[in-house]
Amino acid sequence: MPSIVRRVVVAFATAGAVIGIAGGALAQSTADEIEKYREALQDGNPAELWEARGEEMWTAPRGPKKVSFDACDLGLGPGVVKGAYARLPRYFPDAKRVMDLETRLVWCMENQQGVAPADATKNVFGNGSAKRSDLEALVAYVTSQSRGVKMSVPLDEPHVHDMYRLGEKMFFYRGGTHDFACATCHGDDGQRIRLQDLPNLTKVEGAQKAYTTWPAYRVSQGELRSFQWRLNDCFRQQRFPELVFASDASIALTTYLAGRANGAEYNGPAIKR
Amino acid sequence: MDHPRRDALRRGGALSLLTLVAAAGWLPRGAAAAETWNKGAFETHSLDETMKALGGAPPVPSKDIVFFSTPDIAENGAVVPIGITSNVPKTEAIAILVEKNPNMLAAVFDVPAGTDASLSTRIKMGQTSNVFALVKADGRYYVNSKEIKVTLGGCGG
C-alpha cells in the first residue's frame, strides 16, 4: 500500500468498525448503516426529473389526433390528475375494464390521441437516453400529484372487488422451476433477501409501506420504474415467463396490493436501491 | 520557462497527490472555470500509478475535514452519497477520490470566498474502497479518508 494511503488510513479510517463484530450485532450495524444510506438519498430524488418531463407531456397535443391528456379521464373527470392515482385501479365503463394507471394512460393514447397500440406500448420501460420511456415520465407526473393523498381504491365496486380476489390468488400461486410465489418472499415479517428488506405484503402495514412508495427511482438502474415494471421484474426473478404489460393478471395483482394499501398516505415516487 | 508555475508547485509541497491535481490546474478562478477540464488528472487509473508519477510529500492528514451524510455501507455502488465539510481555514477547493475506481479522481470543486466549504454529491463506486476528501487551503493540501463498503444485492444475484 502506498505510503500516503497507509498513513491516512492508519490515521483515520474507521474501517473495521463493521469487521470484527460478530453475529447479530454485525447484522444490526449493517442494517443501521444501510438505513443511513437510504436516508442520505432522500435529499434529492431524480424522480423529479421524470415528473417534470411528464408534466410537460401531459398538456402537450399528442398523437395523430393532436389531443392532449387533458381529455384523459383517470377516474375523477377528464384531465383531473390531483389525487387520481390514490383511487386506482378502478372500473372504467368506457373501456369496460378495471384499469391501473399505466393501462389507462395507454387506453387514452390509443382511443383519444389515435396512437397505434404498438406505438403506445413500445417503450413502456425505459433504458437510458437511447430508449426513454414517455410512459414512465407520465406515470411519475401523475403519481406525484397524489402525494399526501390517502389510498382509497374502490374495493366495494364489484368489478374491482373481483380483480382483488383474483389478484390475491395470484399472490399465493406457486409455480415454475423454483416453486416461487409472491408470498415466498413477501409473506412474512422481518425477512430479507441478501441485505434487502422484504415488505410483508400479506399484512396491511407492509402493503401500505410498499405500495405507497412505488413508482420509484431505482439508483441501481438510474431509471424511474413504474408499478407495472415492479411486477414484471418480480416475475422474472420468480423464474416465471414474462408478465404481459397491462394484462389482466398485472391489473389483478396491482388491485390486490393497492387495495391492501387503502388508508395509507401515498408517498411516491420514492427513491430506492 | 514558466517560473511562476513551478514556484507555485514548490510552495504546494512539491508534487504530492494533491499537487498533481494542482499541476494539471485546479480550477482557474472566475468565469473561465467551466471551460477547462483536467484530462490528465481524471485519467489516473490506479493509486500506484498516481503515486509513482508523484513521489513527493503527501498531503497532511487532517481531522478538520469531515464526512457528513456519507454512509459506511452503500446498498448500491451506482449511487453513493458523499458529503464533505472542510473546517480548514481558507479552503479553496475540495476533491473526491476513490482509491479502487478505475479512474481515481471523481470530482473537483472550486470553492470561492463566500461559498461554504461544505457540499454533497453522489458518486459511483465499483467496489468497497477508501474514499479520499482532499482539500486545498491557503495553498496547502490536506486529506481525510473513509472506507465505504459496497454490498451485493438483488434476488437474481
Next chain:
Amino acid sequence: MPKKTFGGTLAASLALGAIATGVFHGCATAPADREVSERAEAMMKASFKPHGQAKLDRLDQDETQRLCSEYAGHSLPPTIVEKIRQANLATIRYPADGKLVGDWKNGEKIAQSGQGFQYSDDPAKPAGANCYACHQLSPKELSYGTIGPSLYQFGKRRGFTDETRKYAWQKVYNAQAFNACSNMPRFGYHHILTEAQLRDVVALLVDPASPVNQ
C-alpha cells in the same frame, strides 16, 4: 356472475379497510373459492408470454405446488403435510457411486450465484443456488438473507456423520420431503443443480474445512 356471490358484508368491511387476512382466505375448499382459483389460473395463463427459456409450462403446477398454493395462509392439515412429505421424499435420487460430498470451494461459488432459469439468464451458463439470498452460511459473507435459517456451523452442530451428510443431500435435493410447503426451491427435484453441484453445496454445509463450519 361470481362477483355477486360475495356481496354486501364483505364488500362493506372491505370499504372500511379493516379486514383480517383470514376472512379473505375463507375456507380453501369452498366452491366459490375454488372457482376464483380456477379463474385466476386461467387469467394467468392468458397474461404471461413465453420469454427465452421461460415457457408458459412454468405456470403448470405439480401437485405439491397446487396444494401449497391452495393452503397458503392456512395451517396445513396433518394428512396433507404427510401426503406432501411422502410424495417429495420419493423423488430424491442419490449418486450411483454413493458419494454425497464434493468440493466446498465450488459449493461457496454456487451458494453466491443467483444465475439461472430467469428468462434473462443465459441457459448455457451453470445455474447457482443463491443460498446466501436466504441463508447465513460463511460468516465472511455479510450480505445474506433471512428467509431461511442460519446455516452457520451446519455440520459442526449436527456432527460430521453419514447421517448429517445424507440429511444435507436430501434437504438440498428436495426440502419438502421434510418441511411441507417450505419456501426453499427443490434443487434436485427440479434439476436446478447438477449432481456434481449438489455434492459441492453439500460439501459447503458438511465439510469440516468449509468456512461454514469454522
Next chain:
Amino acid sequence: MADPMKIRAHVVGDATEVKVLMSHEMETGQRKDAQGNTIPAWFIQNVKVMHDDKVVLAAQWGPAVAKNPFLSFKFKGGAKGDKVKITWVDNHNETRTDEATIA
C-alpha cells in the same frame, strides 16, 4: 436536447442553499452493451453556478459522478427573488443552462 435541470435555491439564515438535479447518463466508458461493444464515455465535465455575475461554485467532474447527478451547497448572501444560474458542459460539448429564483 438535454432535459432541464431541477434547481432549488432558498435562503437559510445568512446563506442561500442550492440543490440541483441534472438529467445526464454519466456513462463511464467502462461498460459494455449486450453485444459486447464498449459504450462510449459520456459525462458532464464542467459545472458552474452563478449568482448575479459571481461564480459561487465551479466543478470539474469525471465519469464517476453518479447518473442524474445531484449537488448541494451553500453560499453567503443571495436574497429572495435573486437568480441562481447553473451551466453544465459534457464531453460531447453539449451544454445546458437553467435558472432558478431564490425562495
